[in-house]
Amino acid sequence: MTPFRRHLRQTLTIARRDFTATVFTPIFLLFLFAPVIMLSFSLIGGLGAANATRGTAAKQRLVLLLPVDDVRAVMAADARQRSLRDDDRAPPRLIPHPVTGDAAQEARAMLEGRGAIGGLSVAAVLHGPLDRPVVTYAAGDRDGARYLAGLARDAALVRRAGAPALAEPVLERIVTAAPSAGGRDASAFGAVFGIFFLTLFLSGQVVGTMAEERNNKVIEVLAAAVPLESVFLGKLLGMFGVAVLFVAFWGTLVSQAGAFLPGDIGAGLRQLSPAVGAGPFALLFAAYFATAYLLLGSIFLGVGAQASTMREIQMLSLPVTIVQVAMFALASAGASDPDGWLAIATQLFPLSSPYAMAGRAAALPALWPHALALLWQLVWVAIFITVGARLFRRGVLQSGSARPAWRRLFARGGTQ
Amino acid sequence: MSSHPSAVVADGLVKRFGDRRVVDGVDLVVPRGAIYGVLGPNGAGKTTTLRMLLGIIEPDEGERILLGARHPRDAGDRVGYLPEERGLYPAMKAREAIAFMGALRGLDWATGRARAAEMLEAAGLGHAADEKIRKLSKGMAQLVQLLGSVVHRPDLIVLDEPFSGLDPVNQERLEALILAERDRGATILFSTHVMAHAQRLCDRLAVIAGGRRRFEGTVDEARGLLPPQVRYVPHHADTALAGLLPADAARDGDGWRFQLPAEGIEGLLTRLIAAGYGIAGLAIERPGLHEAFVRIVGEAAAAATPAPATERAA
Numbered sequence: 261m262t263p264f265r266r267h268l269r270q271t272l273t274i275a276r277r278d279f280t281a282t283v284f285t286p287i288f289l290l291f292l293f294a295p296v297i298m299l300s301f302s303l304i305g306g307l308g309a310a311n312a313t314r315g316t317a318a319k320q321r322l323v324l325l326l327p328v329d330d331v332r333a334v335m336a337a338d339a340r341q342r343s344l345r346d347d348d349r350a351p352p353r354l355i356p357h358p359v360t361g362d363a364a365q366e367a368r369a370m371l372e373g374r375g376a377i378g379g380l381s382v383a384a385v386l387h388g389p390l391d392r393p394v395v396t397y398a399a400g401d402r403d404g405a406r407y408l409a410g411l412a413r414d415a416a417l418v419r420r421a422g423a424p425a426l427a428e429p430v431l432e433r434i435v436t437a438a439p440s441a442g443g444r445d446a447s448a449f450g451a452v453f454g455i456f457f458l459t460l461f462l463s464g465q466v467v468g469t470m471a472e473e474r475n476n477k478v479i480e481v482l483a484a485a486v487p488l489e490s491v492f493l494g495k496l497l498g499m500f501g502v503a504v505l506f507v508a509f510w511g512t513l514v515s516q517a518g519a520f521l522p523g524d525i526g527a528g529l530r531q532l533s534p535a536v537g538a539g540p541f542a543l544l545f546a547a548y549f550a551t552a553y554l555l556l557g558s559i560f561l562g563v564g565a566q567a568s569t570m571r572e573i574q575m576l577s578l579p580v581t582i583v584q585v586a587m588f589a590l591a592s593a594g595a596s597d598p599d600g601w602l603a604i605a606t607q608l609f610p611l612s613s614p615y616a617m618a619g620r621a622a623a624l625p626a627l628w629p630h631a632l633a634l635l636w637q638l639v640w641v642a643i644f645i646t647v648g649a650r651l652f653r654r655g656v657l658q659s660g661s662a663r664p665a666w667r668r669l670f671a672r673g674g675t676q
Numbered sequence: 677m678s679s680h681p682s683a684v685v686a687d688g689l690v691k692r693f694g695d696r697r698v699v700d701g702v703d704l705v706v707p708r709g710a711i712y713g714v715l716g717p718n719g720a721g722k723t724t725t726l727r728m729l730l731g732i733i734e735p736d737e738g739e740r741i742l743l744g745a746r747h748p749r750d751a752g753d754r755v756g757y758l759p760e761e762r763g764l765y766p767a768m769k770a771r772e773a774i775a776f777m778g779a780l781r782g783l784d785w786a787t788g789r790a791r792a793a794e795m796l797e798a799a800g801l802g803h804a805a806d807e808k809i810r811k812l813s814k815g816m817a818q819l820v821q822l823l824g825s826v827v828h829r830p831d832l833i834v835l836d837e838p839f840s841g842l843d844p845v846n847q848e849r850l851e852a853l854i855l856a857e858r859d860r861g862a863t864i865l866f867s868t869h870v871m872a873h874a875q876r877l878c879d880r881l882a883v884i885a886g887g888r889r890r891f892e893g894t895v896d897e898a899r900g901l902l903p904p905q906v907r908y909v910p911h912h913a914d915t916a917l918a919g920l921l922p923a924d925a926a927r928d929g930d931g932w933r934f935q936l937p938a939e940g941i942e943g944l945l946t947r948l949i950a951a952g953y954g955i956a957g958l959a960i961e962r963p964g965l966h967e968a969f970v971r972i973v974g975e976a977a978a979a980a981t982p983a984p985a986t987e988r989a990a
Contacts, residue, residue, distance in 0.1 A: 266753070266782070273779045281767060477763025481821075483732045484757040485780040487749060657733060 270486040274494025278469065279501045288502075295510060320352035321380045322404050323370055325363050325387035331356040333390065333415035341411065344429075351407040352383050363387035367396040384408050390416045443533040447622035448595040451534070451545055452615045456588040459552045460581070462503040466557040467564035467577045469495045474568055474656070483657055488649035492565075496557050496645070503553055534622040544621045544630055551637040552614035556584060558641050559611075562648025565656070583611065591615035598623040607633065610640035680744035683708045683832050683863035684729060690737035691724050699724050700887035701738070706865055706880070711858050713874040713881035714867040717973055721887040722867040723760050726836050729865075730757055743832055753782035756830035760837045760867075762821050766810035770796060770820045773809055777824030788827055795823045799849065815846050822850065826857060833857055835866035839873050851877060875965040883969060885976035895965055902963040902971060904936040909957030910948065920947055931957060 261269075282288060324331050338354050345351075360366065367385035383404035384397035393412035397405035473479040473491075482491050534541035559580055567573040591612045594603030598620040606616035607629075617633045684706035691699040699721040706712040716722045728735045731748030745751040764773050774795065775788030783791075796805045799819055809817055818841055826833055835854075839847050854864050854877060868874055874881055875895055883891040883898070891898060909931035910917060917932075918925065922944070925934035937944060945955065 261753075261782070263750075269782065270780060273776070277765070277776055281765065285767070472765075473763075476765060477759070477761040478765060479763070480732070480759035480761055481757070481763055481777065481824075482780070484727075484730045484755075484759065485752060485777075653733070 267487060267490050271490040271494040271497065274482070274486065274491055275498035275501065278495050278498025282465075282499070282502045283505065292506060292509060319380055320383045320401075320404070321355045322352050322408050323367070323382050323385040324354055324356045325359055325367055325370075325385050326356070327359065327389065330390045330415070333419055334386065334411050337411045337414040337418065341407075341414065352404055354411075355380075359387070364394070364396070367394075371396060371398045386412055390419065444535055444623050445596050447534045447541070448598070448619040449592060451541075451548075451618035451622050452588065452591045452595050454545065455549050455552050455615050455618050456584070456591075458503075458507060458549055459556050460584060462506060463553050463556040463560055464577060464581070465502070466496060466499045467560040467580075468570070468573050469499060470561060470565035470652070471567060471570070471573060474565075479657070483653075488653055488657075489645055492558070492561055492645045492649050492652075496554060496561055499557060500550070500553055507549070535625040536621045536627060537625075540627065541621055545618055547630075547634055548614040548618040548621075551634060551641065554641045555611060555614065555637060555644065556580070558644035558648060562644060562651060565648060565652040587612035588615060591619060595619035595623070608636075610637060613637050680741060681708065682706060682741070683710070683743060684712075684865060685741040686725070686729060686738065687740070688738035689725060689728050689735045689740060691721075691728060691733065692736050698887055699728065699735075702884060702887070702889050704729075704882055704889070704892070706863060708863050709858065709861060710879040711854060711864045711877050712866075713878035714865065714884060715869065715871070715874055715881055715969060716867070716884035717869060720884045722884055723836055725884065726834055726865070726867060730755065730834060751832070753828065754831040756781070756825040756828065756833040758822050758825045758833075758835045758838055760840075762818050762841075764809045764817060764821055764824075766808065768809055769806050770801065770809060770812065771805040773820055774824040774827050777821075778827040781828040781830070783828040791827050792823065795827065796820075799823060799853075815842055818842060819846060819849070822853065826853075826862075829860070829862075831862055833862050833864045833866075835864065837868060838866055839868060839870055847873070871964065871966040871969055883972045885973045888976070890972050890976045898965055898968040898972070899963055901968050903938075905933055905961045905963060906936050906941060907931055907933050907957070907959045907961065908948075908955070911954035911956045913953070916951075917953055920944075920951060920953075936960060 324334055326334065335354060335356070342350060357366075357370075364387065367387050370382045370385055373381070382398075383401035384395055384407075386393060386395050386408040388394040390412060393409070393416070395405045395408045395412070397408075470479075470492075473482060479491075486494075536544065560577060563576045563580060564573050567576050587606070587609075590602065590606045592615075594600060594606045594616055597603055598607075598616075603616060603620070606612040607620060613633055614637060617630060621630060682705050684704060686702055686704040689699055689702045690697060702721070702725050704712075704714075704725075714722050714725065724733070727733050729740050729742060729748065731742075731752075739746075740748065742748045743751040743754050748755070765776075768776065771789055771792040774792035775783075775785050778788035778791070779785055793802070793805055796802050801816060801819060804812055804816060804820075809820065812820065822835075822838065825835075833854075838850055838854075842850060851873065854866070858864055864877075866877075878895055880892070880894055881898065882889050891901075907928060908921075921932055922934045922937055925932045927933075941960070945958075949955065
């Protein structure tokens with residue numbers, strides 16, 4: 261058997277052990293359905309926020325402190341405008357109020373809560389005649405004030421034109437086949453975010469896998485039989501298999517759920533039009549997810565191998581996560597301009613390269629840079645694994661009590 | 677490569693941890709098919725030597741040849757190893773654990789599982805084949821690991837302190853297993869500081885102390901380092917008896933013990949009988965490996981310790 265085949269076989273043996281040890285446990289079900297828990301909490305939070313918003317809107321009013329004729333004109337404008345808005349984006353309802361004195365002072369008193377109308381709060385007050393309208397509003401209720409200003413302008417225009425019966429516009433929805441610039445930008449950002457989210461969610465699992473071997477003393481058996489590089493790669497591939505299983509499960513569910521989405525959302529998703537085409541983009545997305553996972557996972561693995569307790573693992577993995585977030589931020593910034601200097605830099609830098617190249621696939625049609633990028637990223641996976649294995653061999657295996665490399669950096673002389 | 681006459685050759689192995697030379701130029705030659713013991717006190721460098729031989733760590737100096745291969749990895753599939761610090765995955769079943777260890781050494785899983793079941797049955801652990809490791813006793817888990825280290829039928833088996841932690845029954849089982857593996861044609865290299873096992877099992881042995889090899893040879897050659905001991909029991913004893921015995925004689929229960937004099941024992945016995953002490957008991961004993969080991973290690977320790985300053989006469 262050639263050394264390559266032997267190493268491959270050993271790597272796959274380690275990967276198989278880690279995969280089965282992770283997947284065939286009850287805990288894995290908890291992990292697999294964690295998004296349900298996350299979505300449930302998001303849903304509950306969203307509903308709570310929506311209720312709070314609706315509750316606030318229901319208690320707010322926009323007051324028309326106008327002569328009767330003006331009130332009628334503004335109410336008619338409100339009827340026209342309100343019909344174009346979704347219910348959940350509707351502004352507070354209008355309430356007319358007779359003018360009894362100085363309108364400006366009265367408006368201020370209403371906004372300050374004095375003379376509140378039936379326990380309702382006042383967001384903004386439109387006063388003055390329609391040819392010289394004034395909107396007074398409380399800080400934080402700018403949207404309501406703008407809506408009132410728009411109504412005043414609309415009502416004044418209608419009055420000036422003398423044609424109150426305007427033609428009702430027809431909303432006609434079509435789905436375009438041609439990719440739009442907006443669709444490409446959205447695809448680019450979606451790709452960057454998608455890979456970031458998946459790797460952030462999944463690659464952190466790798467960090468503690470070497471600690472298991474260290475705590476169980478199995479590492480001595482593995483290290484005697486298998487090169488450490490194969491141990492590291494095997495563990496990485498095993499956990500990558502778990503991640504693929506997770507993504508495949510949820511990807512299938514989400515793709516089927518698309519059929520049940522409201523028409524507008526489904527059509528909006530179809531407008532996400534990557535420049536390389538949907539099929540190649542899906543393949544490139546999968547490839548960049550794989551390299552992003554392997555790159556980050558190899559760092560997590562190398563870092564985690566130096567730690568012997570969960571406390572150390574958490575301390576060491578936090579900086580890696582922060583770096584990952586920084587890479588996402590840079591890649592996102594470059595996504596809309598894939599030939600700009602920032603985008604090129606993030607495409608070249610190994611840790612941000614998968615994110616940035618996924619964004620590039622959405623924005624530019626050329627395929628050959630992706631072949632180079634994938635090769636480049638895999639080279640760095642190999643480098644990270646090799647460095648991680650060497651640090652582990654030197655820091656941990658040479659002596660049972662040897663201090664890991666990161667600790668020796670801070671030691672004041674003397675070696676173990 | 678595999679036609680190399682020795683299973684293991686170590687030539688001047690050196691390992692430093694910081695400024696300390698934990699292994700300081702160890703040479704070993706382990707013949708094929710032999711049971712070879714590496715003996716030494718705690719901290720002598722036995723485990724580090726074995727780890728270097730197996731390629732777990734690299735020596736700072738020296739060379740090693742394992743089953744004819746210049747690098748231990750190249751012979752990896754023909755080697756079995758039981759480390760001093762036992763380790764198995766607690767959630768694995770016993771049969772799977774053995775098959776996994778075989779798979780690491782190139783045995784396919786199906787064959788590994790089948791052999792594991794047979795070996796567990798033969799070792800009296802058939803009932804535990806589908807038990808998770810975490811449910812086994814320490815001794816049972818240790819046996820499972822030992823079976824895992826030989827499931828692929830290796831040519832060389834390296835066992836680091838294999839008897840530690842085992843009860844006498846399991847120690848006997850392990851001795852039987854080692855002999856069976858030798859009969860199969862495997863070479864066994866094991867470390868221990870328990871002399872009884874080494875004396876019963878080893879064809880050859882090396883004693884390591886202070887990171888250096890202090891002795892290499894057969895058990896008989898090790899025991900031959902010390903002269904035979906005489907145990908003499910008189911019919912009666914008084915203060916004058918000590919004057920007739922050799923200078924190194926020391927009380928041993930109801931008798932005396934001393935080294936067999938170079939000129940033989942006949943003249944001494946004649947004098948004792950003539951003085952009326954008679955012979956109630958007499959035995960000439962060869963020293964055990966334990967005594968030889970203590971002497972070798974003691975000499976090594978004395979050599980390593982600076983001699984105390986002598987008192988100068990006024």
